[in-house]
Structures are given as C-alpha cells and as structure tokens.
Amino acid sequence: VKIRVNGMLRESEVEPRLLLVQFLREVCGLTGTHVGCETGICGACTVLVDGNAVKSCTMLAVQADGSEVTTVEGLSSNGKLHPVQEGFWECHGLQCGYCTPGMIMTAVQLLERNGSPSHDEIRHGLDGNLCRCTGYLHIIDAVEYAAKKGRT
Amino acid sequence: MSVTTENAPKVKASQGYFGRAMKRVEDPRLIKGIATYVDDLKIPGVLHAEFVRSPHANAKIISIKTDTAKKLRGVIGIFTGADVNEKVGTIPCASPIPGGKTPEHTVLAGARVYFVGHPVAVVVAETRTIARDALDLTDVDYEPLPAVIDPEKALEKDSPLTHPELGTNVAFTWSLPGGDVDGAFKEADSVLKLRIVHPRLTPMAIEPRGCAASWHAGESSLTLWTSTQIPHLVRTLLPGLIRIPENKLRVVAPEVGGGFGSKLNLYAEEAVVSHLAMRLDRPVKWIEGRRENAAATVHGRDQIADNEIAIQKDGTVLAIRSKIIADVGSYCQLLTPAIPTLTGLMLCGCYKLKAVRVDVTGVHTNKMSTDAYRGAGRPEAAYMIERLMDLVASELGLDPVEVRLKNMPESTEFPLTTATGLLYDSGNYQHALEKAQELAEWPKLIKERDAARKAGRLFGIGVSTYVEICALGPSKIMAAGGWEWGCVRIEISGKVTVITGATPHGQGQETSFAQIAADWLGVPIEDIVVLRGDTATAHFGRDTYGSRATALGGSAIVMSIEKIVEKAKTLAAALLKSTPKEIEFKDGKFFVNGDGKNALGWGQLASEAYIAKNLPPGLEPGLEASSFFEPPNCTFPFGTHIVAVDVDRETGQVNILKYIAVDDCGKQVNPLLVEGQVQGGIAQSVGAALMEHTVYDENGQLLTGEFMDYAIPRAKDIPDFILGSTETPSPSNPLGVKGVGEAGTIGATPAIANAVVDALSPLGIRHLDLPFTPERVWRAIQEKGGGS
Numbered sequence: 018v019k020i021r022v023n024g025m026l027r028e029s030e031v032e033p034r035l036l037l038v039q040f041l042r043e044v045c046g047l048t049g050t051h052v053g054c055e056t057g058i059c060g061a062c063t064v065l066v067d068g069n070a071v072k073s074c075t076m077l078a079v080q081a082d083g084s085e086v087t088t089v090e091g092l093s094s095n096g097k098l099h100p101v102q103e104g105f106w107e108c109h110g111l112q113c114g115y116c117t118p119g120m121i122m123t124a125v126q127l128l129e130r131n132g133s134p135s136h137d138e139i140r141h142g143l144d145g146n147l148c149r150c151t152g153y154l155h156i157i158d159a160v161e162y163a164a165k166k167g168r169t
Numbered sequence: 170m171s172v173t174t175e176n177a178p179k180v181k182a183s184q185g186y187f188g189r190a191m192k193r194v195e196d197p198r199l200i201k202g203i204a205t206y207v208d209d210l211k212i213p214g215v216l217h218a219e220f221v222r223s224p225h226a227n228a229k230i231i232s233i234k235t236d237t238a239k240k241l242r243g244v245i246g247i248f249t250g251a252d253v254n255e256k257v258g259t260i261p262c263a264s265p266i267p268g269g270k271t272p273e274h275t276v277l278a279g280a281r282v283y284f285v286g287h288p289v290a291v292v293v294a295e296t297r298t299i300a301r302d303a304l305d306l307t308d309v310d311y312e313p314l315p316a317v318i319d320p321e322k323a324l325e326k327d328s329p330l331t332h333p334e335l336g337t338n339v340a341f342t343w344s345l346p347g348g349d350v351d352g353a354f355k356e357a358d359s360v361l362k363l364r365i366v367h368p369r370l371t372p373m374a375i376e377p378r379g380c381a382a383s384w385h386a387g388e389s390s391l392t393l394w395t396s397t398q399i400p401h402l403v404r405t406l407l408p409g410l411i412r413i414p415e416n417k418l419r420v421v422a423p424e425v426g427g428g429f430g431s432k433l434n435l436y437a438e439e440a441v442v443s444h445l446a447m448r449l450d451r452p453v454k455w456i457e458g459r460r461e462n463a464a465a466t467v468h469g470r471d472q473i474a475d476n477e478i479a480i481q482k483d484g485t486v487l488a489i490r491s492k493i494i495a496d497v498g499s500y501c502q503l504l505t506p507a508i509p510t511l512t513g514l515m516l517c518g519c520y521k522l523k524a525v526r527v528d529v530t531g532v533h534t535n536k537m538s539t540d541a542y543r544g545a546g547r548p549e550a551a552y553m554i555e556r557l558m559d560l561v562a563s564e565l566g567l568d569p570v571e572v573r574l575k576n577m578p579e580s581t582e583f584p585l586t587t588a589t590g591l592l593y594d595s596g597n598y599q600h601a602l603e604k605a606q607e608l609a610e611w612p613k614l615i616k617e618r619d620a621a622r623k624a625g626r627l628f629g630i631g632v633s634t635y636v637e638i639c640a641l642g643p644s645k646i647m648a649a650g651g652w653e654w655g656c657v658r659i660e661i662s663g664k665v666t667v668i669t670g671a672t673p674h675g676q677g678q679e680t681s682f683a684q685i686a687a688d689w690l691g692v693p694i695e696d697i698v699v700l701r702g703d704t705a706t707a708h709f710g711r712d713t714y715g716s717r718a719t720a721l722g723g724s725a726i727v728m729s730i731e732k733i734v735e736k737a738k739t740l741a742a743a744l745l746k747s748t749p750k751e752i753e754f755k756d757g758k759f760f761v762n763g764d765g766k767n768a769l770g771w772g773q774l775a776s777e778a779y780i781a782k783n784l785p786p787g788l789e790p791g792l793e794a795s796s797f798f799e800p801p802n803c804t805f806p807f808g809t810h811i812v813a814v815d816v817d818r819e820t821g822q823v824n825i826l827k828y829i830a831v832d833d834c835g836k837q838v839n840p841l842l843v844e845g846q847v848q849g850g851i852a853q854s855v856g857a858a859l860m861e862h863t864v865y866d867e868n869g870q871l872l873t874g875e876f877m878d879y880a881i882p883r884a885k886d887i888p889d890f891i892l893g894s895t896e897t898p899s900p901s902n903p904l905g906v907k908g909v910g911e912a913g914t915i916g917a918t919p920a921i922a923n924a925v926v927d928a929l930s931p932l933g934i935r936h937l938d939l940p941f942t943p944e945r946v947w948r949a950i951q952e953k954g955g956g957s
Contacts, residue, residue: 106193114426118202146884
C-alpha cells in the first residue's frame with residue numbers, strides 16, 4: 018500500500034487483514050492512535066482519512082491505499098498546537114489521556130463541518146467517542162474554545 | 170492555611186500556586202499523541218502473549234490440545250496450568266476476613282474453570298496476530314457443570330458449589346455490632362424496611378489492562394511495565410509469586426489510561442507474563458482486549474441489602490440493621506472482602522445514628538470477582554442511607570431535606586465518633602446543603618415540580634447529602650501500610666525534582682504536586698519536575714486509590730521541603746557568617762534577618778551543597794530529603810447533590826433536567842482539577858443510575874461483554890452540571906485537603922435515584938432498583954397503571 022500519513026508517503030507490503038490502526042502503530046510507529054475496543058465503538062482510534070473521521074480499527078490498511086491519513090501526531094504544525102489541542106489543554110479536556118487523540122480528531126472534523134456548533138451539536142458530534150474520566154463537559158468546553166479560536 | 174496548630178506547616182506557602190486553577194503540565198505529551206502507554210513501548214525482540222479463556226462459567230477441563238497451534242510458524246510456546254501453576258505462586262487477597270474460606274487462586278486454571286474469561290492457557294508468539302491465530306487452534310474440551318449465579322440461591326442448602334472443596338459458597342461473614350441496636354429498635358416509634366439491590370458494574374477504563382516484562386539475565390532482574398494504579402504494591406506482592414527477591418524487581422506504571430479501582434489489583438496475567446519473560450529469556454507483552462477486560466478485570470458493587478430503620482415520629486433516625494449479601498464472584502482478589510465492610514462502616518452517612526448493626530455475607534458465584542470500583546463500598550453505603558432517609562420522609566409525610574437536617578451533627582460536634590466507630594474529622598454538612606439549595610434555586614424548583622405534576626408530568630427532585638472516607642489511611646487500618654512517601658531534590662543547578670510514591674494516572678498530580686512544591690520552596694513552577702510510577706525512582710510508595718494521593722502524597726512532599734529548608738538555613742548561615750536561627754526564608758531566598766540584599770537563592774545554595782567546599786562542620790553535602798507521611802486519621806469529604814428529572818410516561822426514559830453538586834473536599838490545590846474529578850465522578854454515576862448493569866445469564870454467560878452491550882455514558886447522556894464547593898479543611902494533614910477522586914460518584918447515584926423515585930411517587934412507587942433504564946421504569950409505570 019501507499020498511504021500518505023501526516024504528509025509523508027509510507028509504502029509497505031501488508032497482509033490483507035492488517036487494520037489501518039495496526040499499520041499506523043506498528044508499521045509507521047505512530048502510537049498516538051490508541052485501541053480501546055476493536056469494535057468501532059469507543060473511538061479511541063479515530064483518525065482522518067481524506068478529511069473524514071474514521072475509526073481506524075474498523076478499516077483495513079489496504080482500504081486506505083492511496084489515501085491521505087492524518088493522525089494526532091500530524092495536527093500541530095511548526096511546533097504550534099492545533100486549536101483543538103490547545104482547547105483540550107486550556108479547558109482540562111483530558112485526564113488519563115487515552116481517549117484524547119481520537120476525541121481530538123473527531124473534534125477537528127466536527128469543527129471543519131460546523132465552525133460554531135452549539136453544545137448540543139458538540140455532544141452529537143462526539144457521540145462516537147467514549148471517555149470514562151472527564152464526564153465530557155470539559156471536552157465540550159475544549160471544542161467550544163477551539164471553535165472560538167478558529168473564528169478569530 | 171487554616172489547619173490545626175499541631176499539623177501546621179513550618180514553611181509558609183508563597184506565590185499563590187496552591188489553590189489556583191492551572192492547566193496541567195502533563196497534557197502536552199498526551200494531546201500530541203507522544204505519551205507512552207504500555208502498548209506503546211518499543212521493546213526489541215518482544216514476544217506477544219494471548220490467553221486462552223474459558224467460555225463456560227463452571228466446567229471441568231477434560232483436555233487441552235495444543236499440538237496444531239504449536240506447529241503454527243511463529244508460535245514460541247503454549248503453556249497450561251499444568252506447565253505454570255507449580256512454578257508460580259497463587260494470587261493473594263490482602264484483606265482476608267478471619268474465618269473466611271479461600272479457594273486456591275492459581276494463575277491459570279487447574280482442573281476446573283470458575284468463570285467466563287478464566288485464563289486456561291497462554292500462547293506466546295512472535296506477533297500478536299500469530300498469537301491470536303494460535304488461540305483459535307487451541308482446543309480445550311470442557312465438561313460444563315451447573316453454574317452458581319444468584320448469590321441468594323447460592324446460600325440455599327441444595328445449591329451447587331462454586332468451589333466444592335470449600336464445602337460452602339460462603340466466602341466470609343463479617344459483623345459490625347455498632348452500639349445498642351436492640352435498645353434503639355425498642356425505643357423506636359416505628360420500623361421501616363427496604364430491600365436495596367445494588368447492581369454489578371464494570372469499570373471499563375478506556376485503556377484495557379496490559380503489561381510487558383523484560384528479564385535481564387546478566388543482573389538476574391526483571392522489569393515489569395504494567396497498566397496499574399499500584400506499582401509499589403505489585404512490587405511488594407509479585408516477588409513471592411515469581412520467586413525472585415524484591416530488590417530484583419522493578420515495576421513501572423507508564424502512562425495509565427484510567428483505572429477507577431480496576432487496576433488496583435495484582436492480576437494473574439501480570440504474574441504469568443513475568444514468569445514467561447524469565448522462563449523464555451525474552452521480553453513478553455500482553456495487551457488485554459475489550460472483551461477480556463469486560464470478563465476478566467474486576468467488577469464492582471453487586472450487593473443486596475435488607476435494611477431495617479428505627480425511627481421516631483418526628484423524623485429522628487435511631488438505628489439501622491442491615492444484612493448485606495455481597496456477590497464476590499469466583500475468587501477474592503486483592504481487596505474483595507474489604508469493599509462490603511467499608512459499606513458497613515460508612516452506613517451512618519452524615520447522620521448521628523445511635524446504633525448500626527451490619528452483617529455482611531460474602532458469597533462465591535461463578536462470575537468475575539468484585540473488588541474496588543470508584544468509591545469502593547462507599548457508593549453502596551451512601552445509596553442505602555440516602556434512599557432510607559427519603560423513605561423515612563415519605564413514610565412520615567415530611568420534607569426529605571428537613572429529615573436530613575434533623576439528623577445531622579452540627580459543625581461544632583466534630584471530630585465526631587460514629588456508631589460504626591469511625592472518627593469523622595471535620596464537617597459542616599448544613600452549609601453544603603444550604604449552598605446546593607441556593608444554587609438549585611430551591612423554592613423555584615419546588616414550584617416547578619408542583620406545576621409539572623399538576624400538568625400530569627412525572628417530575629421529581631432528589632437530594633443526597635453524603636459523606637465519604639478518603640486519604641486511606643492510617644497504617645493501622647491498611648493491610649500493607651497506609652503512609653505515603655515523597656522525595657524532594659534540589660539539583661546542583663537549582664532545578665527541583667519531586668518524586669512521589671503515589672502513582673497518579675490521570676488525576677493530574679504532576680501539576681498539583683508541582684504547585685505545592687513551587688509555593689513551599691518559592692521557586693517558579695517551570696523549574697519543577699514531578700516523577701512518579703517507577704519503583705526504581707520512587708523508592709517507596711503506597712500508590713493511588715481511595716482518593717489518597719494529594720492528602721498523603723502531597724503532605725510527604727511538604728514534610729520533605731521542611732527538612733530541606735532546615736538544612737539550607739544551616740548552610741546559608743555558614744555562608745552569610747550568621748547562625749541558622751537568624752536566617753529568614755522567604756520567597757525562595759535565605760537571608761539574615763532584615764538583610765534582603767545579601768540573600769542566597771536555591772541555585773547558589775544547591776551549588777554550594779553539592780560542590781561542598783564551604784560546608785560547615787558536620788553538614789552533609791547535598792540538598793535532598795525524603796519523608797514518609799503517616800496520617801493520624803482518614804479524611805471525610807462530604808457534600809450535597811440535588812437533581813431534577815423528568816420521566817417520560819410513554820417510554821420510561823429519564824431525563825436529567827438540572828444537576829447541582831456542592832462538594833467539600835477541604836482545601837483545593839487546583840480547583841480546575843477538582844472540577845474535572847467531580848464531573849467525571851458524577852458522569853460515572855449517571856451511567857450507574859441510568860444505564861450500566863453487568864449481566865450474567867442463568868448459565869453464567871456474560872451478556873455485557875463489550876461496549877455494544879454494556880452502555881457507558883456518551884456526551885449526549887451528560888447534562889450540564891452546576892457545581893459549587895465549600896471548604897472545611899481536614900485536620901488530618903498539613904495541607905488541609907480531603908480528597909475528591911470519588912466524591913462525584915458517591916453523591917450522584919442516590920441523588921438521581923431519589924429524584925426518579927420522587928418523580929414516580931404520584932403513581933405509588935416507593936422504591937425502584939438501579940439502573941433506571943427506560944425498560945425498567947416503563948415496566949414500573951405499567952404495573953401501577955400509570956402509562957398514558
């Protein structure tokens with residue numbers, strides 16, 4: 018497969034059954050994308066594939082052949098945090114941090130589609146990502162922070 | 170700091186980091202995806218382990234065929250109980266009850282399996298994929314036996330036995346005769362009864378468990394990286410199992426993705442992986458899958474309590490009798506028996522009861538063990554006493570708030586000895602209640618409910634006034650010591666390294682401990698690094714559970730700083746040609762009284778302390794101190810939660826309209842982190858109250874084996890909370906903090922339950938068991954003919 022990951026072309030021969038998340042973690046060595054359930058429910062493995070938030074534990078690496086993939090490691094540019102990352106930091110949007118990369122990637126897509134979401138729209142947008150620590154409220158604050166930042 | 174004189178710190182805090190809401194220093198690595206959880210470790214030559222697990226709740230193992238699997242390319246070996254159990258010790262229970270019966274808990278199943286998920290064999294292979302393929306090729310032949318599932322039926326004479334060799338399903342019994350219970354019941358105007366079932370819950374940390382072990386043959390030592398809350402307790406317990414000396418074992422808890430009590434254990438997999446790394450002389454890693462996590466990581470709660478409460482006409486509560494059946498599952502894990510006993514000890518809640526009698530029967534069933542889950546015994550107690558207080562109010566036609574106020578101690582009555590023998594350190598329960606009512610706009614809320622009821626809606630308000638026990642706790646009540654350790658080192662450059670024996674795993678103490686150290690030392694917070702979670706650097710520790718890390722770990726840091734300041738004064742006196750008594754310490758500077766111009770900072774003193782050319786006679790080089798903080802007592806945080814709900818008659822759906830929580834955790838080091846703990850705690854109880862329930866069918870098959878079947882709250886399930894706090898410092902530690910990790914979870918379930926029952930009360934419903942799923946609520950409404 019040839020997959021462009023965070024702007025870098027990765028070419029590798031893979032088993033047909035290799036999951037995208039395994040490709041990212043084991044072949045590319047990008048361990049920021051986590052595995053929480055392997056059934057596509059928890060969302061810890063969420064990455065962007067051609068701009069769409071995808072649960073990388075339910076997609077095969079071969080399905081991503083020719084795609085552009087963005088993981089949490091590829092979000093900041095020139096050492097500057099992405100507004101969503103900044104929001105999570107400023108608003109205490111994480112505790113153990115395990116769900117955070119997936120949560121951040123989902124939030125990035127959410128804000129790309131809707132630059133000024135309401136609380137309910139944020140809740141709806143994060144429906145596919147589970148967090149057991151925060152109770153979500155600071156995550157909602159974080160997304161709102163990023164939305165405001167994006168507008169200014 | 171308003172703490173008792175006895176414990177008041179000698180060094181005054183400056184700069185105001187303590188008490189300030191600050192973002193966390195640990196976050197950058199986590200939000201950039203460059204933190205290291207166990208599965209992220211890159212260990213050269215690592216092998217992968219996968220466990221063959223029982224699909225049956227109770228069965229004899231007839232045979233285990235591994236030949237085909239072993240032939241698979243890349244399989245290093247497959248090991249069964251017969252290969253491993255003789256060479257590895259048994260899994261310990263650290264809190265056995267005298268007289269209890271303990272089955273031998275081998276790391277892999279022997280002749281029988283006792284629960285779905287019981288590890289039967291372990292496959293080791295070059296890759297995880299090969300190991301999983303080999304799992305499928307391993308053929309275990311079982312003879313299924315009748316499963317013991319219902320803990321009450323398990324106590325009947327003709328019940329099958331979970332562990333036949335014990336001759337009973339009773340794991341232990343424990344009684345708390347607290348005061349003259351019979352006298353109190355005789356004195357009572359009436360006695361009310363309520364049976365309360367607290368369902369089994371699954372902790373479901375988003376990062377499952379996992380561990381990796383590496384054997385260093387040259388040194389005959391082992392490093393174990395494990396997703397645990399308790400690396401130090403693992404280092405205490407594991408050497409006996411894998412038969413190496415304690416000082417040949419290093420345990421590291423790297424980044425840990427949530428614990429909630431479920432990683433407060435020594436698990437069979439940790440022992441097996443360690444053993445295999447030594448046996449094969451290759452590093453071995455095991456990462457738990459979600460289904461394994463749901464089946465074979467400890468569960469929580471699961472108590473049935475038959476309660477009697479003795480009351481007076483005016484709402485005075487005299488005494489409680491409670492018979493608790495605790496379904497402990499197949500084995501007693503590390504703290505299994507301690508959980509229901511903690512329920513008994515906390516059953517007074519925040520009320521002045523004369524007497525309490527608690528009889529706990531722990532029952533073995535063919536299920537996963539229950540053990541600590543966020544709150545660990547206290548949520549059950551708070552739920553019981555708070556449901557009972559509402560029952561008293563409804564029976565006597567009194568206001569539930571009035572009944573609570575009538576039975577609360579005044580703030581001047583602390584320290585207060587309870588009927589169960591605990592010494593509540595400090596409290597002002599009325600103040601928290603008052604503040605919560607204010608935030609809830611109480612009179613308006615009551616009017617809103619009454620109007621909604623008139624309009625035919627099922628609208629309810631619930632209150633819980635809770636107290637919990639934290640900062641566990643003095644060594645006299647803890648099996649392996651209840652102190653905490655901390656070390657502070659002023660490096661030669663003047664930078665500060667703080668090492669804590671508490672093992673934060675998401676709570677944020679890398680930040681809050683830096684805040685404490687920065688203030689007490691008078692240095693910029695950026696100069697401080699907090700290390701944790703590695704027994705090679707944190708030489709001692711009792712780790713993080715029971716909301717203990719800040720109260721105890723933070724205090725050990727303050728103690729160490731006081732020692733360093735004393736030493737630095739001696740050094741400064743020599744350098745400034747003065748005496749230690751004349752040296753003043755303020756804002757990180759040491760100077761002779763009044764002479765701020767010739768002040769010495771930490772950088773200069775550290776340099777002198779380590780280069781050691783100008784030390785006064787008798788003063789050791791270096792600027793480092795470590796301390797064990799032994800608390801005189803536990804702490805007792807408290808608060809009030811108020812909830813308003815609306816129940817949909819048609820669907821049984823419960824909607825939380827308003828949620829107010831006022832928590833008092835004593836002094837707050839970082840209010841932002843406190844808020845995060847409270848929010849997360851409440852959210853877990855929204856789950857427990859409305860959706861979560863671990864279910865085994867009548868054959869012992871686990872029906873809630875993954876997120877598809879075990880619902881935990883999503884963002885849309887959590888309403889906005891209105892949070893407040895009051896501050897009653899604890900006299901039990903120099904920081905005055907009480908702990909807040911579990912408060913939200915403890916206060917929330919009863920408040921939500923009381924609101925739901927209040928909403929359903931016009932239909933004549935007086936109690937309903939958790940969880941209030943739409944189906945359960947709808948059925949209750951239908952039974953009372955309350956559907957529309």
